[in-house]
Amino acid sequence: MIELTVNGRKHNVDVEPEMPLLWVLRDVLDVKGPKYGCGIAQCGACTVHLNGEPVRSCSVPVSAAAGQKVLTIEGLAQRGQLHPVQKAWIDNEVPQCGYCQSGQIMAAVALLARNPNPSDKDIDAAMTNICRCGTYARIRTAIHAAAKSAKPARAKA
Amino acid sequence: MPFSHRPSRRDFLRVSTALGAGLALELKFPSALAAEARGPEITAWIVIRPNDEVIIRVARSEMGQGSSTGLPMLVAEELECDWRKVKTEFVSSAENLRRNRVWGSMATGGSQSIRSSQEYLRKAGAAAREMLIAAAAQRWKVEASDCDAENSTIIHRPSGRKVRFGQVAQAASKLEPPAEVKLKDPKDWNLLGRSARRLDMKDKVTGKPLFGVDVQLPGMLHAAIAQCPVFRGKLKTVADEQLLGLRGLVKVVKLEDAVAVVADSWWRAQKMLKLLPIEWDFGENGSATTASIREFVRFGLEDSSAPVARDDGNVEAAFSTAYKVVEAEYFAPFLNHAPLEPMNCTALVKGDRVEVWAPTQNAEATHAAAAAAAGVPLENVEVHLTYLGGGFGRRGFQDYTRQAVAIARAVEGRPVKLLWSREEDMQHDFYRPMTLMRFKGALDREGRLTALRVRDASHSIMASVRPQEIKDGVDRHALGGLIDLPYSIPSLRIEFAMRNSHVPVGFMRTVFHSQNPFMRECFIDELAAAAGKDPVEFRRPMLAASPKNLAVLEAAAKASGWSSPLPEGVHRGVAVQDSHGSYAAAVFEVAVSAGGEIDIRRVVVAVDPGHVVNPDSAEAQIQSCVAYGLTSALWGEITLKDGRVEQKNFDDYRIMRIAEMPRRIEAVLVPSGGFWGGMGETPLAPLAPALCNAVFAATGKRIRALPLKSQGFSVASIA
Numbered sequence: 001m002i003e004l005t006v007n008g009r010k011h012n013v014d015v016e017p018e019m020p021l022l023w024v025l026r027d028v029l030d031v032k033g034p035k036y037g038c039g040i041a042q043c044g045a046c047t048v049h050l051n052g053e054p055v056r057s058c059s060v061p062v063s064a065a066a067g068q069k070v071l072t073i074e075g076l077a078q079r080g081q082l083h084p085v086q087k088a089w090i091d092n093e094v095p096q097c098g099y100c101q102s103g104q105i106m107a108a109v110a111l112l113a114r115n116p117n118p119s120d121k122d123i124d125a126a127m128t129n130i131c132r133c134g135t136y137a138r139i140r141t142a143i144h145a146a147a148k149s150a151k152p153a154r155a156k157a
Numbered sequence: 158m159p160f161s162h163r164p165s166r167r168d169f170l171r172v173s174t175a176l177g178a179g180l181a182l183e184l185k186f187p188s189a190l191a192a193e194a195r196g197p198e199i200t201a202w203i204v205i206r207p208n209d210e211v212i213i214r215v216a217r218s219e220m221g222q223g224s225s226t227g228l229p230m231l232v233a234e235e236l237e238c239d240w241r242k243v244k245t246e247f248v249s250s251a252e253n254l255r256r257n258r259v260w261g262s263m264a265t266g267g268s269q270s271i272r273s274s275q276e277y278l279r280k281a282g283a284a285a286r287e288m289l290i291a292a293a294a295q296r297w298k299v300e301a302s303d304c305d306a307e308n309s310t311i312i313h314r315p316s317g318r319k320v321r322f323g324q325v326a327q328a329a330s331k332l333e334p335p336a337e338v339k340l341k342d343p344k345d346w347n348l349l350g351r352s353a354r355r356l357d358m359k360d361k362v363t364g365k366p367l368f369g370v371d372v373q374l375p376g377m378l379h380a381a382i383a384q385c386p387v388f389r390g391k392l393k394t395v396a397d398e399q400l401l402g403l404r405g406l407v408k409v410v411k412l413e414d415a416v417a418v419v420a421d422s423w424w425r426a427q428k429m430l431k432l433l434p435i436e437w438d439f440g441e442n443g444s445a446t447t448a449s450i451r452e453f454v455r456f457g458l459e460d461s462s463a464p465v466a467r468d469d470g471n472v473e474a475a476f477s478t479a480y481k482v483v484e485a486e487y488f489a490p491f492l493n494h495a496p497l498e499p500m501n502c503t504a505l506v507k508g509d510r511v512e513v514w515a516p517t518q519n520a521e522a523t524h525a526a527a528a529a530a531a532g533v534p535l536e537n538v539e540v541h542l543t544y545l546g547g548g549f550g551r552r553g554f555q556d557y558t559r560q561a562v563a564i565a566r567a568v569e570g571r572p573v574k575l576l577w578s579r580e581e582d583m584q585h586d587f588y589r590p591m592t593l594m595r596f597k598g599a600l601d602r603e604g605r606l607t608a609l610r611v612r613d614a615s616h617s618i619m620a621s622v623r624p625q626e627i628k629d630g631v632d633r634h635a636l637g638g639l640i641d642l643p644y645s646i647p648s649l650r651i652e653f654a655m656r657n658s659h660v661p662v663g664f665m666r667t668v669f670h671s672q673n674p675f676m677r678e679c680f681i682d683e684l685a686a687a688a689g690k691d692p693v694e695f696r697r698p699m700l701a702a703s704p705k706n707l708a709v710l711e712a713a714a715k716a717s718g719w720s721s722p723l724p725e726g727v728h729r730g731v732a733v734q735d736s737h738g739s740y741a742a743a744v745f746e747v748a749v750s751a752g753g754e755i756d757i758r759r760v761v762v763a764v765d766p767g768h769v770v771n772p773d774s775a776e777a778q779i780q781s782c783v784a785y786g787l788t789s790a791l792w793g794e795i796t797l798k799d800g801r802v803e804q805k806n807f808d809d810y811r812i813m814r815i816a817e818m819p820r821r822i823e824a825v826l827v828p829s830g831g832f833w834g835g836m837g838e839t840p841l842a843p844l845a846p847a848l849c850n851a852v853f854a855a856t857g858k859r860i861r862a863l864p865l866k867s868q869g870f871s872v873a874s875i876a
Contacts, residue, residue, distance in 0.1 A: 016404070023424035027379065032371040033364025035546070036423075037497045038579045042807035045497060073364030082363070089362045093354070093773055096781060097221030098361030099368060099497045099546030124816035130807065132497045132547045133221045134784025135777070136818035 004065045006031060007075030017063035021055075022046045024062045025072060033073035033102040037130065044129030047103035048072045054110035073102040076109065085109050088146035096133035104129050108143050117147050197330035199288050201259040202232055202281040205326035209309050211238045214248045217274070218265040218518050219357065220496075220548035221781070222837040223774040226355045230770055231275050234348045235282030235341060237306040238322060245356055250524040250540040263520040263542075266553050266664060268737035268835020271770055275833050276340075283338035285329070292329035293320050343768060343830060352773035357544070367544040369516030372503045372574055378407055380564050380575040381426035384415040384585050385437045387445075387800035388659045392416060393436040400429050409433070410567045417564050423576050442659040443800040450591065450658045450797060451488070457614025457654025458486065458595045464630040466640055470648030472599075475608030479599035483687045485680055487596070488862040489672035491795035492589035493810060494665050498546020499582040502561035505572040506531055511538045511562060512572075516545040518552040526555035530562035549785075550664035554587050583810055584802040587663025588795055590616035590635075592672045596680040599648075604688030606699065608648035611639055613673075616662045617655045630655060638673035638734060638842070643703035644681070644696070660797070666785060670736035670842040675790075675863060678732035678846030683859060692731050692850065693719055705740045705765055705829065706733055712763035712827045713742035727758055730851025734842035739766040739834030743847035749855040753870045757787075757848070762840050763825040767832035779824040779840045786844035788813040792866050816874050 001012050006029060013028050025031040025048070034057055037045035041056040048057045049071040050064070076083040082090070085108050095101045104127070111118055111126040118126070123143055131139070195212065196204040204212040213232050219225035229245050248260045261277065286306045293311040294301040297318060304313050309322045343349070360367055385391060395416050397409035405425035410417040416435055420426035457463060476482055503514040504527065511531045517523040520542045528538045545552055561575040577585070592615035599608040619626040619634050626634060631653050633640055639651050665671065685695035693714050700707035710733040714720075719729065726748045733742040746759040762779050769775050792811040796803045804810040824840075849860035852870065860868055 019422075019424055023422060027422040027424065030373055032366035032373070035368075035498070036370060036576070037499070038807050040579075040806055040808060043497065043812075073362075077363065086362045090358045093358065093777065095221075095355075095358060095361040096223070096777060097219075097497070097545060097547045098357065101361050102364045105362060120820070127815045130497065130812045130814060131784070132495060132549075132812065134781040134813070134818070136784060136813075136815040137780050137822060138777070139815060 002062055002066045004062070004068060004070055006070045007072060013062065015062060018061045020058050021048070021060045021062050021065050021070070022057035025057065025070070031072055031074060035099055035102060037100070042130070043100070044107060045100050045103040047106040047129065049106060049110060052113065054107050073105055076105070083109065084149050085112065085142070085146045088142040088149065092138050092142040092145060094135050094138040094142050096135055100129055100131045104131065104139060108139070108146070111143070112147060112150065116150065118143065197326045199285040199326060199329050200281040200334055201256065202278065203236065203285045205322050207323045207326070209239070209242050209321055209323035211236070211243045211309070211322070213243055213245050214260065215245050216248050216253070216260040216263045217270040218263070218520070218542060218545055218548065220265065220518065220545035220552070222778060223355060223771065224265065224270040225357055226353065227271055227770045227774060228274060228278060229356065230348055230353055231271070231278040232282040234346055235279045236286050237308065239309040240348060240353055242309055243356065247542040250520040250542070251536070251538060253521070254524070254535060264522070264553070265518045265548070266550055268739070268837045268839065272738055272833035272835060279340050280338050283340060284334045287335045287338060288329040288332045289322055289325055291332055292325040296320070296325065296328065349768070349770055350772070352771055355774070368498050368546050369501045369503070369514065369543045370498055370546070370576060372514040372543065374503070374505070374572040377503070377572045377574055378419050378421065378568060379423040379426050380410070380417045380419045380561070380573050381423060381430045382415050382417045382560060382575060382577060382581060383430050383433075383435060384581060385439070386584065387437070387439040387443050388661055389442055390414060390437050390439040393438045395436070396434040399432060399434060403429055408568055410564050412560065412563055415560065417560070417575065419564060419568055419573060423574070427578060439800060445659060445800045446798050447796040450660065451593070453658055454591055454614050454616070454656040455593050457656040458593055458612050460654050463612065463652045463654035465650065466631045466633065466636055466653050467649060467651040469646070469650070470608065472608045472610045472648045472650040475599045475648045476597065479607065480602045481600040481687055483598045483600070483684055485596050485683055485859075485861055487594045487676040487679070489592045489675060490793070490863065491591050491660060492665060492671070492789055492793045493583055493586045493795050493804065494549045494551035495583070495810065495812060496545070496547030496549055496551055499579055500551070500557040500577040501575060502557045503572055503574040504561040504565035506562065506565040506569050509533045509537050512541070513538070513558065513561070514541045514543060515558060516543045516552060517555070517558070518545070518548045518550070522553065522555055523558045526558045527562050530559040531566060549666040550668070551586065554663060579807070580805045583804050583806060587661045589665035589671055590618065590662040591660070592616070594676045596676070598680065598684045600684060600688050604690050604695070606644070606646055606684055609646050610650045612652045612654065613639060614654040614656050616657050616660070618662050618664060618668070620655065620657055621661070622663075627655070635669050636673075637669040637736065638677055642677065643706040643735065644699040645702050646699065659800070667736060667838040667841040670734060670838070671789065671845075674732065674734035674842045675845040675849065678734060678843065679849050679860065682730070682846070682850045682853065696733065706735055708829065709733060709740040709763050709765045709827060710742040712825055713744050713761050716763060716823060716825045717744035717746070717759070717761040719744065726855075728851055728854035730847045730849065730854055732843035732846035732850060735839070736842045737835035737838045738832070739764060739836065739839040741839045741843050743843040745847045745851040747848070747851040747855055749852060749870070755852060755865070755870055755872050757819040757872065759821040759823070760819050761823045761825060762844070763827055764836070764840050765827045765829050766834035766836050766839065767828060768830060769826055769828045772826060775826055775836050776824040778836045780822055782838070782840035783822050783844065784813050784818060786841045787817070787848070790845040790848055790863055790865055791872055792864050794864050794867065814874070817872050
């Protein structure tokens with residue numbers, strides 16, 4: 001039995017330890033946000049957070065998530081409020097087919113957690129997820145917008 | 158297409174219907190149930206709930222191109238509803254069949270969705286508006302002509318009385334639709350031509366289970382598949398006893414040319430598939446290579462018996478008296494569609510009934526394929542259309558549907574989700590065809606093009622999809638961009654040599670307007686250079702009789718500042734190509750290092766689609782085409798060895814990432830009005846040649862074969 005916490009909920013799964021986290025999420029726990037695009041960590045459609053770090057879940061055995069915290073796109077919104085990245089994605093009309101976007105958003109959230117004000121070069125280096133529909137220009141804009149919106153308001157001296 | 162086919166009596170109906178090639182069925186169904194289950198139906202396209210929610214039905218597939226927003230916009234414009242109250246639902250192929258195809262075609266491709274349905278959708282919206290007004294007028298006992306509809310409200314002008322759509326929807330749904338409606342003049346549009354928010358945005362940023370791969374049903378099984386690696390090969394033997402006792406195994410299913418493992422999860426099914434000893438009969442094509450196929454196709458360039466598709470003037474006479482003759486040969490390889498969601502389909506067979514869930518580009522084709530695969534009548538089939546994780550033409554084919562149904566038959570009574578691995582998807586596509594072309598052009602002393610001869614040697618898509626389109630060996634579909642080229646040339650001769658190898662080919666975004674414009678517009682550029690003329694100047698006079706092509710070329714030239722000076726080392730290239738009902742031109746600005754690294758500084762794409770439904774969506778499609786087109790032009794190449802495709806995944810079939818996406822992409826929309834053109838593909842057509850022409854301007858090296866990688870060029874990227 002492997003115990004893992006997904007989006008704040010504890011689960012016990014009876015699966016092979018080498019079963020990729022992606023397939024435990026999708027086929028065992030019915031968490032469909034992270035997607036299968038390649039299975040070899042090339043495309044990033046499967047990106048989730050493992051203890052706050054972005055990982056390509058198709059290439060992470062579930063044993064590595066045992067006793068750990070997993071966050072997927074479904075867990076981003078808090079108390080009905082969308083995450084600033086999700087809001088920025090909507091405001092900038094980023095998705096087209098949408099298949100890669102769960103992974104893109106999780107990668108962007110991780111980037112902004114590490115680097116609250118990323119440059120275009122920082123974005124290039126961090127956002128290696130594939131988008132076949134080519135939403136890249138708007139992903140850049142949305143990340144900058146999310147970075148701006150998350151700046152804490154400063155009281156006037 | 159009837160928009161107002163709606164029963165006036167809510168009882169059992171007998172409907173006779175036909176689908177496809179002359180199949181006629183008689184069905185009974187309780188129409189009352191279908192309609193009232195959801196709310197009052199005001200024409201088949203619209204349901205308006207008491208709370209003013211407007212449900213607009215969509216018959217085409219959503220694969221990212223935005224049709225599930227654009228099509229409802231067409232209805233909403235005439236309906237005069239509040240756009241914020243609009244929701245959509247996909248129609249069911251079975252109900253479309255039962256209701257005499259009241260929603261028309263569900264085929265999604267060829268950039269057709271808007272342009273084939275705009276008239277009947279707008280008419281439906283107008284009819285529904287008239288019915289709502291009539292219901293309000295009846296309630297108030299006033300003249301309908303004294304009432305207007307606006308923003309989901311009906312107003313009686315003389316008295317100022319108002320009523321919401323939701324309050325009169327029930328009454329309106331009982332009225333007869335008007336026999337005729339008048340549509341708005343485009344200048345009176347409030348919604349069309351504005352950037353309405355896409356309706357699927359929220360679901361797509363919250364990870365909702367929208368796609369074919371996300372289907373989840375009680376008792377569902379999973380199937381992984383291995384198809385014969387060599388096309389047209391067959392399954393010989395499979396030692397399925399090797400899997401006995403393995404965890405999760407349900408069944409091994411043998412198909413004519415494939416093996417599927419059915420299990421309780423996809424990962425287990427795929428793992429077991431890898432362990433399975435399979436013997437294939439590769440058939441005749443087990444030793445084919447890229448080189449052998451290229452040689453086979455290239456024979457078409459020399460074949461003296463190749464039929465003539467067009468012959469204006471006298472090319473040979475023109476060549477013999479030409480001041481200058483220019484000749485060149487061009488090549489374009491096979492390409493893979495590579496949608497991010499791999500092929501998949503879920504099917505349930507129960508007795509003589511079949512239910513299918515599919516991310517398909519044509520729910521009716523899926524419906525027919527499922528019926529045929531199960532050997533059941535059409536009325537015993539239901540298809541649930543999901544969202545598509547990209548289509549690009551691949552999902553118009555139904556190979557995965559037939560497989561899923563065959564597998565479902567083997568585990569009857571339980572739904573099975575068949576999912577192809579990325580490797581299967583890469584190696585079992587209907588590829589963008591390999592094409593070779595030979596050009597010969599004659600220039601006169603003034604540098605004018607007096608004759609052009611084109612010999613096109615190519616795979617044909619129609620040969621396998623609609624062979625009746627090929628007349629006397631000429632496939633006009635494969636000659637798109639050539640047979641109908643916009644240039645006025647005194648002598649023009651186009652010859653077509655159909656060369657079909659064992660590699661399956663199909664429609665891939667822009668279809669033959671992916672490779673043909675590359676070859677045509679690069680050769681036109683070669684002629685311009687030989688004539689000593691600027692590429693835009695060279696084209697201009699030849700486009701005098703093609704005003705829309707000329708206008709879009711001018712728009713791209715103007716927007717890019719074509720004649721203005723550029724920084725040291727930066728050069729421009731241009732191309733113009735109409736396709737799919739619209740017109741497009743592109744200008745690239747590039748700098749190329751000594752080592753062949755291309756820095757794309759700027760891309761300008763001008764598009765005239767007649768009317769623009771949603772400018773934001775149109776811009777998104779232009780950006781999409783740039784990413785898609787550059788992936789193909791820079792690295793796209795499917796190669797074969799031992800009869801099979803060599804590429805396996807994204808590590809050996811490279812896809813553009815954000816780091817390589819040009820920073821400056823300018824979408825220039827120049828709608829000239831008066832017609833409805835496509836938007837999902839047209840911007841793609843001029844991109845490869847414009848880029849290659851820019852590379853030539855920068856380096857003096859003429860690109861006559863794609864991908865650019867094969868010609869020694871790369872782009873800067875994150876290592």
